[in-house]
Amino acid sequence: MGIISSASGSSCWRGLDYYKSKKIKNIKKINDNEYTSIVSGNKDYNVHLNLEHPRKSSCDCPLASGKKIICKHIVATYFSVVPNSAKDFELEQERLQNEYEEYRKRQYSNAIKYLNNMSKKDLIEELTYIFNYAPEWIYDDFVRRNDIEG
Numbered sequence: 001m002g003i004i005s006s007a008s009g010s011s012c013w014r015g016l017d018y019y020k021s022k023k024i025k026n027i028k029k030i031n032d033n034e035y036t037s038i039v040s041g042n043k044d045y046n047v048h049l050n051l052e053h054p055r056k057s058s059c060d061c062p063l064a065s066g067k068k069i070i071c072k073h074i075v076a077t078y079f080s081v082v083p084n085s086a087k088d089f090e091l092e093q094e095r096l097q098n099e100y101e102e103y104r105k106r107q108y109s110n111a112i113k114y115l116n117n118m119s120k121k122d123l124i125e126e127l128t129y130i131f132n133y134a135p136e137w138i139y140d141d142f143v144r145r146n147d148i149e150g
């Protein structure tokens, strides 16, 4: 398990923001796998980064202090120590986003195909369901566009 896979999505994104806005100072190398840094957030936080054993990393911020949590300060330090990892993280997020958009496009096109094959009775049932459960403006818009009186 790496630092990124051990951290929550929001810690990764906020860590990336911290890295990009250069909030990491005083990076010191202890050995090939361990580094310390000071990350300025609301206050200055002391980070100990362990690349080999991510869960042995620590930070004295309120979220991570005394717990085995990989917070945004630890992630930011990781991105500073291994700059390629920030690039890799961004590329991977971009890839996942594109994959999701492709998936949604395929799904939409399949939904339209499905609509085209539905019977009138089933279409009416489906629309009635939408009128009852979708936000009210969808029904109101239908009534207005089709000039339906009360």
Ligand SMILES: [Zn+2]
Residues within 6 Å of the ligand: 045, 059, 060, 061, 062, 063, 064, 071, 072, 073, 074
């Ligand atoms: Zn922290």
